[in-house]
Amino acid sequence: MNTTIILPAEMCYLRLATVTAWTAAEIFSNSLNAENGIHDFCHAFKLAVCETFSNSVRHAVHSKEEKNVTIRFSSSNDRLTALVSDSNLPFDPVITLPDIEKYPEGGFGLFLIRQLMDEVVFTRENGMNLVAMTKKLTVEHKQGN
Amino acid sequence: MIIRENTRDSVSTITLAGTLDALSAPELQSFSENSALSPNVVLDLSDVDFLDSSGLRVIRGMALKKRESGGDVILACMNDDVRKVFNNTQLVRLFHIYDDLDAAVTYAETNKKSI
Numbered sequence: 001m002n003t004t005i006i007l008p009a010e011m012c013y014l015r016l017a018t019v020t021a022w023t024a025a026e027i028f029s030n031s032l033n034a035e036n037g038i039h040d041f042c043h044a045f046k047l048a049v050c051e052t053f054s055n056s057v058r059h060a061v062h063s064k065e066e067k068n069v070t071i072r073f074s075s076s077n078d079r080l081t082a083l084v085s086d087s088n089l090p091f092d093p094v095i096t097l098p099d100i101e102k103y104p105e106g107g108f109g110l111f112l113i114r115q116l117m118d119e120v121v122f123t124r125e126n127g128m129n130l131v132a133m134t135k136k137l138t139v140e141h142k143q144g145n
Numbered sequence: 146m147i148i149r150e151n152t153r154d155s156v157s158t159i160t161l162a163g164t165l166d167a168l169s170a171p172e173l174q175s176f177s178e179n180s181a182l183s184p185n186v187v188l189d190l191s192d193v194d195f196l197d198s199s200g201l202r203v204i205r206g207m208a209l210k211k212r213e214s215g216g217d218v219i220l221a222c223m224n225d226d227v228r229k230v231f232n233n234t235q236l237v238r239l240f241h242i243y244d245d246l247d248a249a250v251t252y253a254e255t256n257k258k259s260i
Contacts, residue, residue: 014168016197028191038235043226050197054167097235101209115233 001075002029007053009060009067009086014053017071021082023050024073028080034139041137044116045082046134048090051109052084054131059088079118081134086128147192148176156253157182162192165200174203177210184216186251187247191222195206196230205236217241217256221249 005020007013025045029038053069059066072083098107114120121135147162165173165235188204190196208218220242223231225258232235243249 001166011168014166015164043229046195047197047230049196050166054197054199057167101239108201108236111229112198112233 004072012089017048017053018050048113056086082129154254158187160189164195166197167199170199170203187249196227220245
């Protein structure tokens with residue numbers, strides 16, 4: 001799989017991003033003839049893309065120019081990667097669990113992504129923030145295939 | 146997101162339906178800030194099909210706000226995907242969670258009397 005979707009950095013496009021993430025994960029799962037764990041795999045990608053896309057949109061509102069968020073899905077053997085990129089200002093990803101009783105601190109999004117994915121890599125390249133999120137699908141083949 | 150509120154046994158029950166994410170979380174935030182709710186509130190999540198950290202943040206904020214005045218937010222009937230978000234963030238430790246709506250309302254009603 002090697003598929004890219006480019007969306008305006010506006011929150012009204014969030015559901016398009018998440019539906020695309022779910023569908024990409026589902027297509028990838030089907031390509032491996034996976035039988036079990038598909039729902040959890042698709043949900044993990046939907047949630048991870050949801051968190052990164054909404055983060056990008058929140059940071060884009062500080063810009064006067066129109067911004068896009070690019071999401072590229074690529075696979076290698078039994079691993080699917082969602083690479084989310086934007087041209088926002090650099091940010092420092094802090095992936096620690098926030099104080100759950102402190103109000104109104106956030107920060108659960110990045111922590112969730114780290115929990116859901118096998119590998120999360122943040123890079124800054126040519127003025128772009130890149131978040132590469134990879135998860136392995138443990139394949140149990142359908143009987144008869 | 147559909148948000149409905151009804152009062153049963155003097156306990157406000159907020160029923161949510163749909164996706165609770167960064168797009169819809171502000172609706173719940175606004176609803177909770179502008180509604181006259183009982184001290185203890187039951188959040189019926191049975192028809193919530195997806196929850197992200199923005200929705201989580203609003204639910205947590207509602208609970209912490211309620212606790213400031215001696216109340217609480219009790220969660221009921223979350224599906225496995227929604228429960229996973231609470232588990233992964235350890236916010237499951239912050240709430241009383243029931244699989245049954247009646248049990249949640251009963252807890253809220255009983256707990257209210259001791260406030």
